[in-house]
Amino acid sequence: MFWIGVYLALIVIPLGVLLLGERPRGGGFWWDFALVTGYAGLAMMGVQFALTARFKRATAPFGIDIIYYFHRYLASIAFMFLVGHAALLYLKYPEVVGRIDPRHAPAYMTLGWLGLIAFAAIMLTSLWRKRLRIEYDNWRRIHVVLAVVGIVVAVLHVEGAGSYLESPLKRALWTLLAVSWLALVVHVRLVRPALLRRHPWRVAEVRRERGRSWTLALEPTDGHVPAYHPGQFAWVTLRASPFAMREHPFSFSSSPTRPGRVEFTIKELGDFTARIGQIQPGETAYVDGPYGSFGIDxxxxxxxxxxxxxxxxxxxxxxxxxxxxxxxxxxxxxxxxxxxxxxxxxxxxxxxxxxxxxxxxxxxxxxxxxxxxxxxxxxxxxxxxxxxxxxxxxxxxxxxxxxxxxxxxxxxxxxxxxxxxxxxxxxxxxxx
The missing domain is CATH 3.40.50.80 (Nucleotide-binding domain of ferredoxin-NADP reductase (FNR) module)
Known part of the structure; x- marks a missing residue:
């Protein structure tokens, strides 16, 4: 309940701030409703970066797999808010929206349409990734780029439109929110990989199992195996830098009662796992974990x-x-x-x-x-x-x-x- 309350606060408080002080008058109910759906959708999209930032304390009560499902469903709701925002304004206030043609439309309106297109592309490539046959690593890169582009142009759209942002305080708050969302991207894609690179692992063994599966044994080069519980998992990077966004989640098949190494048992299924048997002892690996609440402890x-x-x-x-x-x-x-x-x-x-x-x-x-x-x-x-x-x-x-x-x-x-x-x-x- 605490973390659900935190999530709701991150969405509701920025909306509440918009109601402080003087507010624009004369717009009517549908005008205000259209604006609040836009702000709510943007706030929800921004908080999506926090949901996938892998903060262990926040994900521990639920398990990170549940958090990722939460992320997926909330993204759909946020996108519907943004679509509702655009549709209401376009249908009920066409004179305000103006022409969609970027050659004649104000720059901030064009940025708004670009943001909506970016978020639509995120939804399409995420929900239909397998149907579109987008390889997992490529999809992750596309996902991050589209998310950053969508947030940036959406915030610039809000700044340009200026509705409910008449005071410097309100404008500063939403600018700070945008900066914090992008800071999460920097943390996940730059800071964390830099820390992982300082603690490489070594492939100690690659063992064939039944059922087209392989057990990959890894040992830390510094001799320190992070404490984990049986049943948890980690993101593993092989034959790539931690910055390359080519990490994959695998469950530990080893037990923490047997120290010195960790093992992951992986089946040949996707583009990456189909080549797992080609990994050679001595290669470098990177391990981000442990994560997950699945386990007997x-x-x-x-x-x-x-x-x-x-x-x-x-x-x-x-x-x-x-x-x-x-x-x-x-x-x-x-x-x-x-x-x-x-x-x-x-x-x-x-x-x-x-x-x-x-x-x-x-x-x-x-x-x-x-x-x-x-x-x-x-x-x-x-x-x-x-x-x-x-x-x-x-x-x-x-x-x-x-x-x-x-x-x-x-x-x-x-x-x-x-x-x-x-x-x-x-x-x-x-x-x-």
């Missing part, structure tokens, strides 16, 4: 734990299982692990070993089981969960990681079996 009093994984979604869960084994944890555990085929199960042999060290019920669920398979098949449904969990699992906590359809199916099944919503913890892979 936030639920130390849970009487038992349920894990549901799909494919390489086993990576953060493997981190947790390794930590539980090293700590000698004797709580009852259940792992439901969905894969297409038996020979694609990542960590198959080690999971069998962990089942012997822990009080772990290991349930493999296969989509294409081999001949003679007597285990579970298909999807991880309510019926599959019910066959292996206690009759009353409501006190258990569940950790779910994998493709979105699997997460939704598992969450629904566990809730139907009696687990409260607050006992369900899911890690969302697809941040963009």
């Amino acid at each position: 936030r639920q130390p009093q849970a009487p038992g734990l349920v894990f549901v994984a799909g494919g390489v979604g086993i990576a953060p869960i493997m981190s947790m299982l390794r930590a539980l084994a090293d700590r000698g944890d004797r709580r009852p555990l259940w792992l439901f692990y969905g894969n297409r085929a038996w020979d694609r199960i990542v960590f198959r042999e080690e999971l069998e070993q962990l089942a012997g060290k822990l009080d772990l019920t290991l349930v493999h669920v296969l989509g294409e089981p081999p001949e003679g398979w007597t285990g579970e098949r298909g999807y991880i449904t309510r019926e599959v969960l019910a066959r292996h969990l206690p009759a009353d699992p409501s006190a258990l906590h569940a950790f779910i990681c994998g493709p979105d359809p699997m997460i939704r199916l598992a969450e629904r099944g566990l809730r139907e079996l009696g687990l409260p919503l607050r006992h369900l913890h899911s890690e969302i892979f697809d941040l963009a």
